[in-house]
Amino acid sequence: MPFPRAQAGPAPGSGSDWERIELETAAESLIKEKGEKEGGFDVGWLPVFPHVLTASMANFLFGYHIGVMNGPIEDIARELGFQGNPFLEGLVVSIFIVGAFMGSISFSSIVDYLGCKRTLQIDTIPLILGAFLSAQAHSIDEMLWGRFLVGLGVGVNTVLVPLYISEVAPTKYRGSLSTLCQIGTCLGIITALSLAIPSETDPHWWRTMFYIACVPGLALILGMQFAVESPRWLCKVGRLNEARDIIGKLWGTEEVEKSIEEITSVVETSGNQSSWQELLVEPHKRVALIGGALFFLQQFAGINGVLYFSSLTFHDVGITSGALASLLVGITNFGGALVASYLIDKQGRRQLLIGSYIGMACSMFLIVSAISFPLDEGSGHALTVIGTLMYIFTFALGAGPVTGMIIPELSSAQTRSKVMGFSFTVHWVCNFVVGLYFLELVGKFGVGAVYSTFGGVSLLTAVFAYYFIVETKGRSLEEIEMSLSRRS
Known part of the structure; x- marks a missing residue:
């Protein structure tokens, strides 16, 4: 179905839902900025x-379990x-994605009934049991x-x-606080890769790494x-x-x-009940699509393929340790997430998302140029590494944190x-497909062709964000x- 354009252009009242939200957001932001007092240190998020x-x-556990299989496989x-x-070997890695797919599609009924807090505690139990069973595995x-x-x-x-x-964060800080998801994932990956270093000399160290994963799980439940x-x-x-008490403590009594x-x-x-059929009617259908x-475009912009191929890229410039190469990638990702946490409530989600995908496209085309044009070996390898790190950094600025953040902001309380659940199910399916066919496509068409496709998808996603994503900064x-409901 066609989506209305999200640019603020027509006079108020004559545009689409998304145009009007853009206008209202901009006006409200100006009023709030004008009314804010200057000076002092803002601790409203504390x-x-x-x-x-x-x-x-x-999310730390998510990142840890991504990184834990990198070295000791x-x-x-x-x-x-x-x-x-x-x-x-591939099945041991990919069965993780199968479980994630099933979890993402089935969680909504539990959270609607038990709430976020209890669901998060209950859901951590399979994380602990899975880590313990992996540590004890003898088959x-x-x-x-x-x-x-x-x-x-x-x-x-x-x-x-x-x-x-x-749902818990105050409107003013919702964007910055939501980047903790990406930051937590990055820290989990970095921790796992750092802890994997002893596995280079101890072939049984992987069991200890899985035992360690039980600790943050227990801490999360508590x-x-x-x-x-x-x-x-x-x-x-x-x-x-209870809701009044929490709002007063976290958002302010006013x-x-x-x-x-x-x-x-x-x-x-x-209403307070919903079904999957609700996603077939407006405005829920539009948000679900x-x-x-x-998530479809995020995955086919190549993030998992680039991460998979990064060890070979760094190997060409003399970084032969796969763990060290992955650690460098993790630190770059973490740095981008920190910058995003600072910018997201200032620049807004839409602008960061567009800029992120443009940066990812430029990074891909830089790598393709280094591969395709006659350069001396040292310069070509250096440009490839620079392009890879640029891609990961710009991904962490917007494509990583904003994608999962803006979906609940646009969704209704009912759905x-x-x-x-639907959006993340798409994520895991696409994640699995890219991981399954990436090396096969590289072998058949070459790195340059595959990375050019990633760059093209990144540009397409920037255009998609320009037309179809509205700014949610500063609005409850x-x-x-x-x-949205007034025009649906």
Whole structure:
């Protein structure tokens, strides 16, 4: 279906839903900026920070379980008796994605019934059991079950944490706090790669690494016991007094009545129950299609292919340690996420997303130029490394954090969990497809052709974001939903 353009151009009232939201957002931002007092250090984010930091530990576990298989896979294969079998080695890695797919598509019913807090605690149990089973594994079957359980937990958490942060964080800081998802993932990868260094001399070290993964899981379950529940979920289930207390503590007492009024108004209008069929009607259909498209384009812009191929890229310039190369990539990713956390509530989601994909496209074309044009070997390798690091940095500026952040912001309270579940299901399917066929395509068409395609998809995504994504900075989730509902 055609989407209306998100540019603010026609006179108010004559444009589309998305145009009007752009105009309202810009006007409201100007009013808020004009009314803010100058001077002083802004600590309005501090009351909610411990809660979202605790939740983002789930993303740390996600990153850790991505990185934990990077170094020791050969040792695991040797000890469990499937060394030299590329199918089984690939299965141990890919079964994680199968579990994540199942987790992401099934979580919404649980969170609608139990809320974010309890669901996050319960979902951490398969993460702990999976890590423990992997550490104890003495056969390929045990390892596969362990990795599947970990994937199941990750599939729920990667959907749940951005949803939780979007519903708990004050509007002004929602973007910056949501980048903790990306930062947590980066830190998890870096930690796993750093801890993998002893595996180069100790072939049994991988078991210790899986045991270590149980610790943050236990800390997450305990920490969430002291975290708040989403005030929006509490309103949906009629626990208004609890919601008032949380809003007063986290957002400020002056926000209580206004926020409760907006949230209850939305709940009364849309209801507190939803089904998957709701995604087939407007405005939910439009948001679901945008969410699915964003993750589809993100994956086919090549992030996992570039990460997979980066070790070979760094090997060409003398960095022969795969763990060291991956660590350099992880640090670059982390640096980009930190910059994004500073910019996202200043520049806005849409601008960062467009700029991010343009930067990724330029990085891809730089690598292709280094490969395709006659340069001396040293210069070609240097440009390839620069292009790879540029790509990862610009990905972390927008394509990484904004994609998962803007979907719950655009979704209605009624269908937010369903839209998130659908969007992340698309993510895991595309992730699996890219991982499955990347090396085959490189072997058939060459790195230059594949990377050119990644660059082209990145440019396409920038155009998509320009036309179809509206700015959500500075607006509460209820304001966005009511703006869409008035024209649906």
